[in-house]
Amino acid sequence: QMEMQFFVRPGTEGEWYETWKAARRRFHEALGLPADKLRFHDHDKLAHYAKAAVDIEFEFPFGFKEIEGIHSRSDFDLTQHQNLSRKKQQYFDNDIDEATGKPYGNYVPYVVETSVGADRLFLATICQAFQEETITEGEGDAQTTKQRTFLKLHPAVAPIKAAIFPLVRKDGMPEKAQQIFDDLRFDFRLVIEDKDAIGKRYTRQDLIGTPFCIVVDGQTLEDDTVTVRDRDTREQVRMPIAALRSYIGEK
Incomplete structure (x- = not known):
């Protein structure tokens, strides 16, 4: 469980509650969870100290389930700490109250809390990323179809950002692949793969969600360009x- 308690000035908790609702939804969308699979579910019954509470739910294959809760908890938490510990939990606010022209002064802050389940968020991310599609290869009488499975992880959370493939293990291609790896390794998490046919290498990287595969071939040695293959579209582009x-x- 990952929790955050955000302290706010009494009277502003409603505004901050709405702010955190929007911010937390944007967080989940930034991880690759689509907006149409997320929803807010307001609590019908509140704890005696709560002013508002809502769950962010994700549509799993087995239905909508909570992945995060957001709660406006008034000053209950800090007041309880103060009463039981006999230590003041007050904060002196130097900001000027426009109504009085004086500082807001001492108060026990109100709390807006967010609480997200790490395991649920991981499961939601994997459920959304897991993709199966039927692809067609070849032309005419030689045309075939096959099932393709891959993890469509957002590049920001993919454990490996790019895999570098020397087309063959000779002719200077492994050395060139190593040069590219050394140049980029402080910016991105990379791997070099040189085992098996290139199609099998693509498949292995697709299954762990690697967004890009970089192929070093004979042309690379001539003009310092490589082929970059996109995991989601399987499109390949040539670039320096x-x-x-x-x-x-940028991805």
């Missing part, structure tokens, strides 16, 4: 090695 950092970073 010097453009890789900005290309991956």
Whole structure:
């Protein structure tokens, strides 16, 4: 469980509650959870100290379930600490109250709390990322179809940002792949793969959610360009090695 308690001035808790509702929803969307699979569910019954409470729910394959709760808890938490510990939990607010022209002074802060389940969020991310599709290969009588499985993880949370493939393990290609790795390794988490046919390498990286595969081939040794393959679309583009950092970073 990951919790945060945000202290606010009494009287502003409603505004901050709405602010955190919007901010936390944006957080989940930024991880790759689509807006149409997220919803707010307001609590019908509140604890005696609560002013408002809402759950953020995600539509799992088995239905909508809570992944995070947001609560406006008044000053109950700090007042309880103060009463039981006999230590003041007050804060002196130097900001000027426009109504009086004086500082807001001492008060026990109100709390807006967010609480997200790490395991539930992980499950939601994996459920959303898991993709199966039927793809067609070849042309005419040689055309075939097959099932493709991959993890469509948002690049920000993919454990490996890019895999570098020397097309063959000779002719200077492994050394060139290592140079690219050394140049980018402080910016992104990378791997070099040189085992098996390139199609099998693509499949392995698709299954762990790697967004980009960079292929070093004979042309790379001539003009310092590489082929970059996109995990989601399987499209391949040719670009200079010097453009890789900005290309991956912008994604």
